[in-house]
Amino acid sequence: MSSPTTGSASAEAVAEAAFHVYLEQRQIRNAKVLVHYAAGLSALIGVFIISHWLHLLAIRLGWSRKPIFLPFVAIARVSRRTFIQSLPGFTSVGHAVLVTAYVALNVLFSFYNVDYSKATDLCARFGWMATGNMVLVVFLALKNTPLAIFTAYSYERLNVLHQTAGYTTLLYTILHAAIYTAYFFKEGMVYILRLDIVTAGIILGFALLFSVLAGMTLRHIKYELFYVIHVALFVVIVVTLGLHRPNFNPDRTLYATVIIGALWFADRLIRFCRLVYNSINNEANVYALPNGGTRIVLKKPLLRARPGKHCYVWLPRIRAFETHPFTIVANEPMELVINTYSGFTKALHKYALKNPGASLKVSVEGPYGTLPDPMDFDRVVLVAGGSGATFTFGMAADMLARMSENSKQRIDFIWAVKGHENLSWFTQHLQNLSNHVHAPKIALKLHLTRFAPSSSINRDDSIERRSTSVASADMKPSNLERGNDNFAISGPGSSAVTRYESDKDEKDMEAMRHQEIPSAATSTTMLPIVHGRPDTEAEIRAAVESLSNDQRVLIAACGPSSLTKIVRDIGASYIKVDGPAVEVHCEQFGW
Structure with a gap:
């Protein structure tokens, strides 16, 4: 007969073996769930890829003009009208729907196939979900993302989703750490918290926390400092994640760590090689x-x-x-x-x-950047606020350069700027547009939103107030509202430079009086300027109503969020089943 001591040791061995079997089964179960979660995310991305390419095909093949496709066109337009509209707390309704779908996938796979009889089973699942979401965070942060090729979303448009995934990862990490810590204290197993792999996990958690906090605060105050901290903490996160789960089998989380590091390194290598070349x-x-x-x-x-x-x-x-x-x-x-x-x-x-x-x-x-091709549209409405004109000037110039002589396309160029001095930033570009061979096809509409008193104007500056004929009918003084002026716009190196000076800018302006800028105008360019904010809704309405039902209009805007929100909502309101096809594209300052 075996002694009681031997029997007790045998029972402990059996219990320990059973525990290891349970751990192995849990690892396999969690690995399968993570694969299913990745498949769910891939399916969600697939919906956007298919929608994007169907949309492109519809444009190229002219499906919207064929009666047989009218039911599909109606569904697509009603959906786009809803999804494009802005929504508080989100970029748009479509963004809110996407975030909701993402959260639903996380909730589903967080609680699916969990053994609730084991105190740590759910906690382990949270750790696995944190790891899976960390892969998504890095994927959405890639500058050279494949999504820019297969969808209409470049990395800067994915940044808001990158942030959402980052917050989700932090939440899972906190839950994983808090539940495990409470369990170890309750079971008198505090010594486990001093193990190397647990220490690595603790460092990982704090690095992730500080990275998210930096994104919420420093990113808007000192972006360069935030970027350095963000990259440094990311390296810490990857290293400690690998040390926290250092085995390839049966624990598959190290594979995720390798994928994270490989994605980041490959993106950096591509960018570095481009910079060198x-x-x-x-x-x-x-x-x-x-x-x-x-x-x-x-x-x-x-x-x-x-x-x-x-x-x-x-x-x-x-x-x-x-x-x-x-x-x-x-x-x-x-x-x-x-x-x-x-x-x-x-x-x-x-x-x-x-x-x-x-x-x-x-x-x-x-x-x-992923931009709609303006050549696919009969009319293009470009709306810019301040330095957002860098985007609209580029699109307008690119479109004019690609137009044929018999093209019937038209461009409405609306630019609102605070001060007259900002107009000289783009003097040469304004001249190029107004003097272009296709100039009659573009309507330049410039708005000064801040009117400076005459005393603030330099005495040497010249302000021409006379009627001038311009390339577009919309630019004729007779068509302008009361209070419009024709301002001479020229570069700092010309004889007539209109600018408003403040005490803050006085030194800068003094330095610029003595320099020549080759791309600035060397002769006066007469362009009518409207004082006050543009009536964006009226401009867009006029553009849309000028087209027949089988034509297309692109509304593109760049500027502060207040401007893009207005354009997004106005553009969405004109997407109708029985009207011309309306496309809305908004670029926004900062990402």
Whole structure:
């Protein structure tokens, strides 16, 4: 007979073996759930891919003009009318629906096939879901995302989803850590919290917490500092995630860690190689503009670049270890116009003031951005606020360059700017549009939202107040509202420069009086300017109502969120089953 001691030891061995079997089964179960979760996310992405390509095919093949497709067109338009509208707390109704679907998938797979008789089973599931969502976070952060090819969403439009996935990952991490910690204290197993793999998990949790907090605070205050912290903490997260679950079998979480690291490294490698290649024999000239603007003119064009898209710029003389995104205004030569905020843009503007026209070593990386092709539309309405004109000028110039002589397409160019001095940022581009061979096909509508008293105008400046004939009928003085003026717009290097000065800008303006900017106008350009905000709804309504039911209109806007919200809602309201096809595209400051 076996002794009681032997029997007790045997029972403990059996219990320990059973526990290991349970752990292995739990790992297998959780791994399968994570695969199903990935499949659910893939299906959700697939819906957007299929919808995007069906939409493109409908445009290219003219399905909306064929009666047989009318029921499908009606469904698509009603859906788009709903999804495009803005919604408080979200970019749009469509964004809210997508977030809801994402949350539903997380809830489903968090509680599906969980053994609730085991105190730690649900806790383990939360850890697995955190790992799965971390892969999604990195995927949505990729600059060179495949979604830009297969859908209409480039990385900057996915950033809001990247943030949502980040918050979800943090929530799962907190729940995973809190439940396990409470369990270990309750069972008198505090010593487990001192194990190396648990210590790595604790560091991982705090790194993720600080990364999210930095995104919620520093991102809007000191973006450059946030970026450095964000990248550094990401490296900590990847390393500690690998140390927290260091085995490939039976625990599959290390595979997710490898995928995370590989995705991030591959994206960085692609961007680095592009920067190196585009830096070869490349230089940029920088010029300060009135009211805090800076123009960069590059020696070499960027492959596949189109005005309206954006690229990352590296100027080692200003910031040796930083790249920053800016919209491409023109291709030949490649030109960027930048507003001054803080950090890099402030340092660049100061350098341009002290060294007008200086040549700097430069490289660019990109291009990025997914834009609808304006050539697919009969009429294009471009709405810009302030420096958002970098986007609309690019789209307008690109469209005019691709137009044929017998093209019947029309462009409405609406630009609202606070001060007259900002107009000189784009003097050459305004001249190019108004003097272009296809100029009669574009209606330039400029609005000054801030009127400065006459005493604030430099005595040497000239303000022409006379009627001038312009290329577009909409620009004739007789068609303008009462109170419109024809202002002479010219660059800082011309004889007639209109600008309003403030005490803050006095030194900058003094420096710019003595510099020449090649891309600025050398002769006066007469363009009528309306004082006050544009009636965006009336402009869009007129454009839509001018088209027949079998025609298409693109409404594209760039500027602050208040502007894009208005354009989004107005554009959505004109998407009708029995009207012309309406497409709405909004770019927004900051990402």
